[in-house]
Amino acid sequence: MFTKQFILKKIGYALLHLLFWIGVLFFFTYFFGVNNANYQDTLSFSIFLMPITIATTYVSIYKLIPDYLITKKYWRFALYSLYTVIVSLYLLMVSIFFSLIYISNFEYADMNPATKNIIFISTAVYLVVIIVSGYKLLKLNLDQMSKTKALETKILDAQLKLKEQELNYLKLQIHPHFLFNTLNTMYGLALKKAEQTPDMILKLSNLLDYLLYQTEKPIVPISEEIEHIKDYIALEKMRFNDTLNVTMTIKLESENKTIAPMLLLPFIENSFKHGSIRNGILDIDIELTAGLDTVHFRIKNSNSSNTTSQQGIGLDNIKKRLELLYPNKHDLTIHDNGDTFEVDLNLKTFSND
Secondary structure (H helix, E strand, O other), X not given: OOXXXXXXXXXXXXXXXXXXXXXXXXXXXXXXXXXXXXXXXXXXXXXXXXXXXXXXXXXXXXXXXXXXXXXXXXHHHHHHHHHHHHHHHHHHHHHHHHHHHHHOOOOHHHOOHHHOOHHHHHHHHXXXXXXXXXXXXXXXXXXXXXXXXXHHHHHHHHHXXXXXXXXXXHHHHHHHHHHHHHHHHHHHHHHHOOOOHHHHHHHHHHHHHHHHOHHHOOOEEHHHHHHHHHHHHHHHXXXXXXXXXXXXXXXXXXXXXXXXXXXXXXXXXXXXXHOOOEOOEXXXXXXXXXXXXXXXXXXXXXXXXXXXXOOOHHHHHHHHHHHHHXXXXXXXXXXXXXXXXXXXXXXXXXXXX
């Protein structure tokens, strides 16, 4: 069922075409009447040319261009264009006889000079066809570009949503894994009724706040990540007592430097979970340097050649997150040397100053 808006649109479209062809009729009348004082004869000849011009133009813009040129069927486009030219030239020749027979009454000398020359007549007709076809081709290209841009936007939106869903999935995997280890530590201290338990609960509360709320942000100040790393290390120190030796070196060129949340903490957790106590000590060495547009993070822990690889779910998740958050802007190397396990991460970031 046709709506009122659809009908009005079609009427407006038809009126535009009508106005255009009226303009072409005036152009023909002026073009062929330059050297002829008989306005009526020139108008009659121009009116006779109009169906030929309209038919040739519409064949070009509604058949040849959209069906063959735009679809890259070049051989068919060339062949059917040739057919169109031949037929239109034949009809233009008929227009000369029309001028001779019906306008000049078989008096060749009385014919308008412009209507005697097939080249002159063809130039006027094909000029209109070429201009309209050029406009049609431009419009089709612009429409295609618009559709392509809209499609690219939809694809980018879909990719962005997929990336967000994958990131959320990875975060959901990280959170329970992290909390499980932390709660195990708290449970051990609670059994011993240790005095550190309240302080541990406070630090765990801070970590939970970071996990539940701050990680929803795309980026956080790197100083916040560092503070929660320190809280986590403090919690682990309560568990390990005198069997832990942690060395941390931090160099920040800017306090405004930002980073994706929960990006470095899983590396710390992995070292505590899988690191081995050698000679009665678990050694963990941490270095973090944040420049204006780079972040370098290195962590090394004591390891045992008898233990299995430390590359568990935590490192697998962080690798995927790095690929999603820092594509082609990170370099992650992992070295398992038997006695030590080392992770080295370089990030290319932007300055937030």
